Every structure is written in structure tokens, then in C-alpha cells.
Amino acid sequence: MKSEIRNPMSEAANDARATDLSVQIGSLRMQNPVTVASGTFGYGVEYAELLDLNQLGAVVVKGIRLTPVRGNPTPRTVEVASGLINAIGLQGPGVDGFIQKYWPFLKGLKVPTIINIWGTTVEEYAEVARRFDGLGGVGALELNVSCPNIKEGGAQFGTDARLLSQVVAACRKATRLPLITKMSPNVVSIAPYAKAAEDAGSDALAVTNSYPAMAIDIETRRPKLANVTGGLTGPCIKPIAIKLVWEAAKAVKIPIIGMGGIQNAADALEFIMAGATAVAVGTANFYEPQTALHVIEGIRDFMQRKDIRDVREIVGSVQLPK
Amino acid sequence: MKSEIRNPMSEAANDARATDLSVQIGSLRMQNPVTVASGTFGYGVEYAELLDLNQLGAVVVKGIRLTPVRGNPTPRTVEVASGLINAIGLQGPGVDGFIQKYWPFLKGLKVPTIINIWGTTVEEYAEVARRFDGLGGVGALELNVSCPNIKEGGAQFGTDARLLSQVVAACRKATRLPLITKMSPNVVSIAPYAKAAEDAGSDALAVTNSYPAMAIDIETRRPKLANVTGGLTGPCIKPIAIKLVWEAAKAVKIPIIGMGGIQNAADALEFIMAGATAVAVGTANFYEPQTALHVIEGIRDFMQRKDIRDVREIVGSVQLPK
């Protein structure tokens, strides 16, 4: 009798059908469109006590280069109006250190890990990609061609369309893993760079990295960051990031992971409507570690309230005035 | 007896020597380095009831083109985290309307008026410059080559160094008034553009205009601005603007008027230490019309506290780590 009235299994199935949050980034399937931004979530394990990582769309780790990197002197971050400037300098354990220290934990997760990689030469990018290709079980590689905080490597690859093509093409040859190219915001127009990454074989774009920025302590007359300049992130950059996502989405067919100042589901939905297939929570993790989970919940609530079954229906759905 | 003890005249002279706030922008002398940002102060007269305009370094008026401009449909502004996005569309009375309606008031002020001008062609810029040259009594012209909110004219002149040179050179020929070129922030590196403006004869640079940005109402799925995109201003952009001023100051010898999110004297001093000779208060006027006066007061206080006699000693005084 009871089972005739309520079948929990079929009800769950109904619910799942009612709101399908899954998205596809190249060959990578994510159970929902919400991930975290590289460098704001460590290697996942640090947050394991505070939230259930297995509820995320994916875990994205801090940028990794072939060899260990010590990073910049301190101070490395400074708080500004509705934002943060950072100049960490990509401190990291290198490929081997990462595999030894963090991979055992990450590969045990039920959700995919996206590894953010960088190098100082095209060859180094490709070599790092090859190493992770060989590791097995990696969800995707995100090519950081846009870190403003290190002299060699990073930014110049993201603001020179020819170099950008070369990096993407070299990594494309080195691995079959889905490639996500992390775009620099620091360009006149993002369209040609987005196109260049797509043409060179990138499966997706991440838009956007931080904005070059600076703060000065007027009492000491010294820059507030030891590195002098850094990258601006947080809610303050959201309106610029939304515009970049919107423009990039018009320029390419590959999916976009939108990020920049996301604090809640409304912010995430703004990115999705602008054209992002998935989103990443960055700076907000630092002050509210549960943000990504609240965003997932909020997107589900929104979809139920608006009777939307598939999150992909919202992607790029902003309606322009006639 | 009394006069032997206190001589108010010589004391005033002492005070004046103690803190000299005056600065020079080309041939234009300003009694202090604090002015207002074009488009955030109307034509001066609107604020005359709320503050003493004669205490400013200069008044800068809303962008003017040869003919009247109706501007964009509404909504034209939207509030975002620590900032504002606007897409006014350069509504204005045109040169003749301005001269008739606003010039009689402005020319009666004791402080100079800087007129922000724009056009859709190089020739139009030059023609507007010529008209204001002929008017007599204008303090300086600010060439807006960086408005993100109108299709024709504005932005493309600011992001194409060749066009930028042409505009500046044409205006240079049209007038002997000091020329201030208002730079676009939307470039990979500001240095070549700054250099181009300097080489073409600009007497100063204004850094920076607003950042291209966008916001979407997730309930209606419509852009929050009728113009779809707009320009981001306010405290949220300060760290990016500081960096641009610092870079521009390294690239050129001409003075820079720094702006972007200035709310108080500390913000202004940050710009000055980064390399700005003068500063402009923009968005803050909208919520605190007295801001510019507080900034002037605060700079004077800072100088007295630090025993600095001449504000020019602070310009570009940021000390980089060895």
C-alpha cells in the first residue's frame, strides 16, 4: 500500500527531472554549474571540514607549475572597497609535490578536479599538461594565461593573441583532457582572444581573471603589496566580468565558466544569463566558505520558482532591448 | 603692542607658505589640485547652493559636442557594489546651448572652467576646440576620447593610438588652450597611449574614464541599463585607476589628473603619490556633494601634519621596495 502512495525513488527521479543542473564543459560533465576559482580554494582539502566538497560541480585547485614556486614576499593581499587585491605570486608545490601531497585526497572525491596550470614558456605549459594527462583521473586542465602577479609567464600569454594560440595549441597536442583557457580581462576587446583560444583547440573559456590594480599606504608612501601591483577580485569587478562574459559568449561557441565577484545565486544567475555555462566562486570563499553551496541551492530555488527544468535554458538568456 | 605680538598679515603669509596647494596643468594654474570629474558635476551651477565652487581647483563640465545630444533612453544608471554603472549617452546642449545657458554663470566664477569636449570625427573635435578657443576665458579643454556609452565617437579614439594622435594633434592646431586628454582604461597597457597623447601635443592626461561594464536583472532577464552596457565608476575602480595613473606617470612627463573612486583626502593622496598632479572627484559628488571640499581640507591637514610645504613634493612620491 505504502509504496503505491509514495515511491521515494520515483519522487527523487521526478525532482531530478524537475531541475537538471548538470552541465557539460567539453567532455567533462559537472553535476551542477558551480565550481570554485583557482587560488581561492587551495587544494580542496583545506575546506573539507567546512563544507561537503562532493556537492560542488568541480573542485579547481591553485595554479601549478612544473617545479615548486616560493611566491612573492608579504604583504600579499590587501582589502579594498568591495574587493581584494592579491599578489601571491603563484606559490605552489610543483607538479610532483602536488601529486604527492594533494592528489590522493582529490582523486578520492566524487566530483572532478580541474587543475589550473601555468608555465613560463609554451613548452613548460605543454609539459605540465602532459604530466597531468599521464596521471589519470583529472577532470580538466585550466590554462592560466592571465596571472598579473608574476613577471615571467602568465599575463603576457593572455594579452598576445599569437602567444595565446601557441600555448593552447601546444597543450592541445599534449593532452586529451578538456582544456579551459583562463582569459585575461586586460584587453581592449576580449572577442579576438576568445576566438584565438577556441580556434587553437580550447574546449572552454574561464572568464575572468583578476584586474591589474594597486594600493598605496599614504602614511608610509609604500605600495600596500610587496609586489607593488596585484590583481583585483571580488564583488567590485562583477560588472566588468559580466560584460566580458557577455562579449566572449557572443564571440565563441565553446562554453564559458564565468567568475568575478560571485557572492550568491543572483550573481551566478547574472553570469549564466550573460552567457556562462558554469560559474566559479572565488574571493567569497575567503569570507564565506559555504558560498558555492548556497549558490547551488539558490540556483535550484530560482529554477523551481520560475519552473525551469534545465539550467542550460538560462545560459545566455539575457534579452536585449529591441 | 598688539601688532608686535601678532601680525595677522605675516601669519597668513606664513600659513600660505606653510602649505602651498597650487598646481600647474600646462599653462593653467589651479589654486589647489582638486577638481571634479566631467559628467558628475553638471555645469557647476547645480551645486552652487550646496558648496562654494570658488574653493575648487577648477570646475569641469559635462561632455559637450558641437550640436545638442538627447542621450540614451532610461534606465541610465544602476548602483552596484561600491560603484555605479552609467550610460547617460552624453546628453548635452551642444556648444551654442552651453554658451548661452551656462557660460555666463561659469565665466563669473573665480576658478577656471575646464570644458570636456567630444566629437564623432577628428574634424568635429577640432571644430569644438576652435569654438571654445574663440570664446575667451576658458581654463582648459579636456578631450573625452574614452566614453564607453556612445557608438560613434568616444571609445574608439581612446583605444586606437593612431586615432588618438590625430584627435589630439587636430585640437592642438585648433587652440592654444591647455589640452587634457582623457584616457581610456580599457587598454592592455596605458603607456603607449599616454605617450601618443603627449607626443601629439597634449598638456596633460586625465586618468581614468569609466570601465565598460554590465548588469542584468535576473527577474526580467533584461540588462539593467537601456543601453545594455555602461561605464563603471566609484570606489570599486579605485585600485585599477591607481595602477593606471602610476603607469601613465612613468610613461610621460606631462601632468596627470587622477580620478576613479575618490571619496576622501586619503584616496586623493593615494592618486597623488602614484603620480597625479591633480585629482578629480566624480561619483562621490552624487552621494556627498561636499566631497571635493573635504578632500582639499584633508590634503591641507595631511601636509600640515607631515610638515610638507608644497603639494608638488608629494606627486609621484610612492617609494617602491628595493
Add this chain to the structure above:
Amino acid sequence: MVEQTVNIVSNERATDLYFRLVVRAPQIAPLVQPGQFAHVRILPLRDALLRRPFSIFQVEGDTFAILYKSVGKGTEVLSRMRPGEELNAIGPLGHGFTVPQPGGETPLLVAGGYGMAAMHLLAQRSPQTGIVFVGGRRRVDILCEEEFRALGWEVRATTEDGSHGEKGLVTQPLIAELKRTTAGRKLFACGPTPMLKAVGRLAEEFNVPAELSMDEHMCCGVGVCLTCVIPVKAGDAWEYQRTCTEGPVFDSREVVWEVTR
């Protein structure tokens, strides 16, 4: 127009939906004309920079009052502020209603939602009483009927759900009244744009003068930013005029409805 720090005298729930805020503003209060507004900086907002405009509801001595609804982050924060705390206000702002001359036209006021607040001072200052037409969706949207009755005005309330007064739109009893007579009558309206548009149409149809207080988003509130514009007739064409400066009150014949959103 004065900018001043104002002190909260009281800030209490007036109805289920509205709060009534009284502030001590000795420089602003004496200057207020009906239909003018104050542009209020809610200091604890911090990351939300802009001031919020509110019609001035009442003036008493060196205080003025506003009636506001908690609809977003600013009004929500405002509703939790307590007596003694500080706000900053610029006011009085804008071009208000033309107060009727003694023995002149009979005012018919039409209000929706917080529009009632904007009309109260007009009723108070009007030498002759008239009729107030007030509409809303539900009973709770109907504001300060008693205040108007206390001034000797007739109040005709309508609600869309019929929970209070007549069921229907505020324009229904207005049409009935205009059909009765239009002679010597003048309309004054404040409320949501669709209501204003309807009132404007009736004014044309019945050939009665009408002053409308337009509702546009504002930024500076003092005429410098050009955010708050509406299309207004200018010769054969139209131009954008500022709600905060040339308005919020416009002659209904001036508004170019075809261009408004």
C-alpha cells in the same frame, strides 16, 4: 536646497507595509513645498552608495516625516535604524505641486501606494478641500486615509481585491466623478507610472488640467547626472528633462507617453 545631517526622532511601523520616519532637519523642514522630496543617505549601507529619494509627507516645526515601504536594501536597513541615529539629507528637492489659490480650483488627488505621502502636504496647504482617490492592490496598500479625513477631505478608496473600499482601479471612481463635473477641478496625481499614464489620459479626455508626480530612478537628485529623465515636449519634438529638477511634478500635457518605458 540644503544638505544636512539629520537626527532620527522616530522610525516606526505605520501600517503592515509602511514605516514612518521623522527626522529633525531644522534647515530643510521650513523650506518644503508640497510634492518635493528629500534625498537621503543611509549611512550604514556602505557598499550601496547612492542616496534614496522620498517624498516629504509631513512637516512639523523643525522636523519632517516620510512614509516609506521596505522594498530593497536601502529601505530595509533604514527600517532597522533607531531614534538618535544619524542620516544625511539633501532637500527639499524638485519642482512640486502648484498649491491651489484660495477660491481657485477644487483639487482632486489621485494616489497609489506611497503616492499618498506626496499628496498629504498638498492637502494640508490647499486653501480648499477636495477629494482624494486612493488605490492599491490590497487593504494594506491604502495609506493615511485618516490623515486626509482629519483635514476635512473626502476619501474614496479602491482596492484591486476589494478588501477595502470599492473593488477595482483607482481610476473608476475618478471617472465617475469627472463625469459628474469637471468645472473648476484640477487633478494632482502621484503613484506608479501606469496609474499616472491613465490619469494623464483621463485629463486629456475630460479636458481638465493635471499635475503628475513622475517616478523615475534617481542618482544625484540635484540635476547633475541626468539619470532621472523623462521625455517632455519641446516645440515639435521632445527632449529629456530631469525628474529631480524640472520634476518630479510635470503638467500631464507635457509628458510624451509614447517614448516612456
Add this chain to the structure above:
Amino acid sequence: MVEQTVNIVSNERATDLYFRLVVRAPQIAPLVQPGQFAHVRILPLRDALLRRPFSIFQVEGDTFAILYKSVGKGTEVLSRMRPGEELNAIGPLGHGFTVPQPGGETPLLVAGGYGMAAMHLLAQRSPQTGIVFVGGRRRVDILCEEEFRALGWEVRATTEDGSHGEKGLVTQPLIAELKRTTAGRKLFACGPTPMLKAVGRLAEEFNVPAELSMDEHMCCGVGVCLTCVIPVKAGDAWEYQRTCTEGPVFDSREVVWEVTR
């Protein structure tokens, strides 16, 4: 490590310069070890996003207390919050002090400013009492002497202006004491970096073990952002380690002072 909404139980001025905040934090309080900190989100800050780290001063039942000085926008806003209002805290965080074993070494605590707060729990949990050396510029900088005396500890205060205790730096009486004997003694220090550096030097000179609680600006507080690093010996070279995770307490022999700012 737990994140939870915490309720303010009390928030009062403790001295001329310091406030004492007690919050109800049933999930965090029982876990606290001496030298650990809580990372507090001061919700009304809005445009200032980051949490602020504070050493946990006392634990009682399901509450913990911090002692803080109003030095900037966060602590200023915090100082005006009232009982019943909410904060959010992540804690307990960091690698704290090694609590002495019963019958083990005699603890000598060295504190400057809010460093006193960080040491109180250590004194409370230490099986044997010891000496607290506390220093500051003026009398008002000397915190909670009474609390330490109440626990049966000896307190040696120094002020730079001589307004309280011995005149001079906190290291003076410490040197005297170390000269007397070092046997079975261990240093625990928390305070400004120059003080920690001086204590580190003395530890080396007198060959006593020392644990230092390092003061670095923090962002995430949980080890993901790499803001809070200090140079720490690693084989022949050094590497950056996180104050929030590997610290704030480090063995003084590990810190590479030449590289610190």
C-alpha cells in the same frame, strides 16, 4: 574547525584601549586550544569583505571571549555592536601553543599588547604556574594582569614611559630572569614582530626553547589563500609557511628572521 553564527553575549570596554567581546559559540568553544584564534566576520562592514582574526582569550561553557583593540574599520564597527547581534566565526583555527606537561618545564610568558589575550588560556591550562612578562608603551597598554595573578602567576610589568611597573622594554626583566636560571624553563611569546624577534634572539642566546605566536595579516584564515606566510627553515633553504595553519605558533628556531620584513 567549525563555521557558525555566533551571538554576542556582551561587548564592553575592558580598559581604556581594549574591548572584551563574549560570544555564544557552542560548536567552537569546546574545541579551543591555547594560542588558537577565531576568524570573525563582522557583518555590518559590507564593503570591507574580509574576516578579522582574534586570539581566543577565554573559554567558558559554550562561550568564548576575545580582547580587542579598536584600530581600524572592522574593530571600530565591532566595538559598537550590542548584545544579541550576530557575528559569524570560524574557529578554532591555527596551531597553538604546546601546553606544558604536568611537572614539565616552567613556562615564562612574554606578551605585548593583545598578546596577553593569546596567553591567558595557556596560563589557565598549564599544570604549573610560571611568570608572565608583559610590556607596553603606557599603563593602558598593559592588559589583564589581574587575571594572571588570579591564576597564581607572577606578573612582571614594564612600560616604556614608566607609568606602570618597571620602566623599559619587556625583555629587560626577562633577561634578568634568564640570567638567574634557564634550567627547565621555556618561553612562550605573543606580541608585535620586533618583540618576537627579540625573544627569539634571547632564546638562542640563552639556549632555551621558545614558541612564538607570529602576527601576519590574514585573508582566508584556513590555509587556502597563502596570504599569511612567513619564511621557515626547510633543509638548507627556507620556504613560506602559513601563519593561519602551520602557525600562528612556531618554534623560534624555525623562523628565518633575515627574510621577514
